[in-house]
């Protein structure tokens with residue numbers, strides 16, 4: 001008997017003989033998520049955008065707002081100069097980002113060990129928690145979100161969802177990526193005496209460039 | 216009872232005694248648990264729906280446990296379809312063998328590891344050492360205790376027993392260059408520098424899993440540091456170890472439990488990084504491991520399904536019960552002697568290691584109920600600890616003197632006349648040991664009087680005084 005058989009038969013021996021059909025089990029599981037509003041936090045502001053900004057800032061994310069994608073390189077430049085960093089960064093190889101006019105900035109798609117910043121794109125934001133979502137893919141190396149000290153993320157205002165469940169629904173509609181990541185604030189730790197320190201292994205600074213909806 | 220087991224019994228008491236005498240330990244525990252307790256209270260107060268969320272969390276876990284075989288098979292199908300290899304381990308030895316085999320087959324020299332209590336439970340650190348593989352712990356707290364050669368003392372803050380000064384001592388020796396100061400920020404920077412090369416040079420990354428999502432085959436890690444993704448992305452192989460009770464039906468269920476987990480653990484709302492790992496690198500993916508292995512571990516969990524400890528399978532390992540436990544806060548995690556300390560550990564250690572060697576743990580509880588009050592999935596921990604006490608009694612594991620003592624008490628308690636007589640004699644005899652208002656030393660009660668005095672009793676029993684008072688009242692108009 002394999003370990004798999006031993007484990008499954010031990011479970012079956014302990015559970016009742018009469019078991020519902022798989023469809024009935026799924027229905028029961030779905031029912032457990034009914035009326036989500038009764039057991040999830042309310043948004044901290046009326047609109048999704050305002051709620052997202054309040055939550056993101058509360059956890060140490062900083063925000064810049066621009067009118068369109070073409071304004072992103074300038075916003076990046078502002079950020080880097082504001083932090084006294086060299087005008088050099090890794091840009092995720094996504095066409096929406098690489099197609100922008102990066103004149104005056106030194107950009108590449110990989111992060112050199114001494115390069116302090118990387119720019120990526122979030123698929124969604126979540127107003128409930130100020131989180132942003134990144135999926136791995138051909139033009140989304142996961143390490144670009146973790147290796148730099150400064151992580152800059154472009155997010156469309158129109159991609160802000162209300163609650164975690166709304167993201168789960170989006171995820172369920174498409175093939176699951178290798179990594180689906182919710183990023184909620186800059187990396188931190190409380191491992192030494194419970195005192196909070198930023199930039200443990202991941203980025204110590206998280207900047208969001210919010211791009212206004214064009215319509 | 217055999218001799219080795221008696222020595223374990225002694226050693227819990229000895230460990231607790233040593234811990235109680237350690238003032239630095241007390242300072243370290245107070246700093247972290249105090250902050251954790253305060254932050255959790257704020258997070259719960261800011262979430263009026265917390266109680267409803269708790270009931271939902273409990274229902275989700277109960278549902279999964281009632282259909283555990285169904286969900287495990289569904290998970291296995293989907294994880295396999297994503298390209299991962301699923302392994303099953305009945306116990307810790309099987310789990311260790313599977314993992315070391317994968318490491319040896321891959322000729323791995325360097326393994327990075329992201330904190331997982333299950334890894335500790337199955338003895339992974341020792342197994343890797345025995346196989347001659349260098350293991351680097353990447354969670355900051357695990358890095359600290361690896362340098363100190365210790366086991367975790369808390370399931371969320373494994374190094375909480377160490378003060379910043381003690382951490383600074385360790386880093387000064389181990390880090391090149393050593394940190395320039397001993398404030399937490401400088402030391403965290405130093406660890407960041409020190410571990411960077413390890414992340415990028417590892418052959419295999421090993422992580423635990425907070426949730427196994429049945430309908431996608433993904434495993435979920437949550438960290439504040441970002442070390443899980445740095446552990447699992449660069450190496451060629453990612454190995455996940457997970458207890459079979461970690462399963463949830465869908466991503467939405469996992470996220471709903473996450474709201475409870477993080478608030479209860481650290482008082483945050485979400486951890487900085489919540490990642491669902493689904494299979495190895497896809498064709499065309501920019502990065503990621505080429506192989507992913509998931510080891511599903513039973514190790515006693517199926518034994519809990521049909522007995523009084525089933526509710527413990529709901530545990531999401533948030534650590535709130537230990538942060539709020541008066542005993543844990545006095546003695547810290549190491550005194551418990553098992554992988555899991557505090558109230559939840561006192562329920563689990565007898566399952567994992569046997570009751571005979573760990574029966575002191577369920578006894579070292581004041582039954583104040585704080586753990587059950589804060590548990591985000593409503594586990595009635597005191598009831599479960601009482602269940603162990605009952606078993607311990609039935610299985611005759613208590614020392615003879617205790618059984619005789621309780622036996623005598625039971626004889627008296629069932630005979631009110633005799634009981635009254637015995638108490639009348641008892642209170643008078645006790646007065647003989649007292650000086651002033653207190654008793655500082657008493658035969659057979661050293662466990663009490665070593666640490667505190669016992670009030671010298673009144674010369675008469677409660678019933679004697681009560682009757683006298685009633686008679687007195689009766690005589691008044």
Ligand code: SF4
Pocket residue numbers: 479529530531532533534535536537559586589590591592593594596
């Ligand atoms: S028993 Fe409850 S409070 Fe304790 S760790 Fe588990 S879930 Fe958290």
